[in-house]
Amino acid sequence: MTTTRPLITAGVTLxxxxxxxxxxxxxxxxxxxxxxxxxxxxxxxxxxxxxxxxWDGLFHCLTWLATAAGIWLLWRAMKRSDVPRQGRTLAGAxxxxxxxxxxxEGVIDHHVLHVHHVVERLGPSVWDWxxxxxxxxxxxxxxxxxxxxxxxxxxxxxx
Amino acid sequence: xxxxxxxxxxxxxxxxxxxxxxxxxxxESERAAEVRAGLVDDSLAENFTAVAxxxxxxxxxxxxxxxxxxxxxxxxxxxxxx
Numbered sequence: 751m752t753t754t755r756p757l758i759t760a761g762v763t764l765x766x767x768x769x770x771x772x773x774x775x776x777x778x779x780x781x782x783x784x785x786x787x788x789x790x791x792x793x794x795x796x797x798x799x800x801x802x803x804x805w806d807g808l809f810h811c812l813t814w815l816a817t818a819a820g821i822w823l824l825w826r827a828m829k830r831s832d833v834p835r836q837g838r839t840l841a842g843a844x845x846x847x848x849x850x851x852x853x854x855e856g857v858i859d860h861h862v863l864h865v866h867h868v869v870e871r872l873g874p875s876v877w878d879w880x881x882x883x884x885x886x887x888x889x890x891x892x893x894x895x896x897x898x899x900x901x902x903x904x905x906x907x908x909x
Numbered sequence: 910x911x912x913x914x915x916x917x918x919x920x921x922x923x924x925x926x927x928x929x930x931x932x933x934x935x936x937e938s939e940r941a942a943e944v945r946a947g948l949v950d951d952s953l954a955e956n957f958t959a960v961a962x963x964x965x966x967x968x969x970x971x972x973x974x975x976x977x978x979x980x981x982x983x984x985x986x987x988x989x990x991x
Binding site: 753755756759762763766770786787790791796797798800801804805808809811812813815816847850851854855858859863865 | 916920921924940943944947948952955956957958959960961962963964966967968970971974975979
């Protein structure tokens with residue numbers, strides 16, 4: 751009897767954490783198009799920049815915790831003999847997690863609370879919808895990968 | 910998940926309670942008081958929600974989906990017959 755459920759749970763959790771890191775590292779730090787509360791505290795003064803930095807730090811704490819939880823879940827899953835080691839399923843689940851993060855964070859922070867927008871200098875813009883679209887696309891792509899592995903029977907003796 | 914919230918709250922509280930004597934860059938800054946006031950203003954709850962809610966919601970969804978019965982687990986071949 752085999753089950754991929756623990757592998758998918760671990761992958762999705764890892765994907766949520768790593769998706770959060772992509773957001774924080776790429777958008778907050780490298781491109782600097784927004785920060786956590788930049789719609790309310792535009793980072794155009796040192797004080798506001800420091801305030802945003804603290805909130806960005808708390809955000810990264812949670813992405814770190816999600817990633818750590820994902821690693822722990824993956825470790826537990828790999829110790830089970832009934833969980834097949836399917837790389838495509840894990841990759842698909844991680845992509846699903848990344849997409850789920852983009853969708854959830856996009857809806858809550860960009861469209862409901864308006865604490866920041868993807869390109870802050872534009873305010874609410876098409877980029878907010880592109881971000882949501884990327885989340886949906888990643889979820890579909892990840893789900894597709896997981897399904898591809900599901901239709902294949904595991905090889906005899908494979909874990 | 911409650912632990913996550915408590916952990917983040919404790920972290921923020923610790924950050925805000927550090928004194929200048931502790932050598933914290935944020936606290937040594939001339940702008941420290943202004944920054945602290947900006948962190949603990951009327952929007953504190955909303956900002957905290959913005960940071961934590963996506964993770965808490967996703968964690969709840971993942972946890973729920975994990976505990977739901979796995980229909981495929983009963984098939985020894987692992988095939989999906991849906």
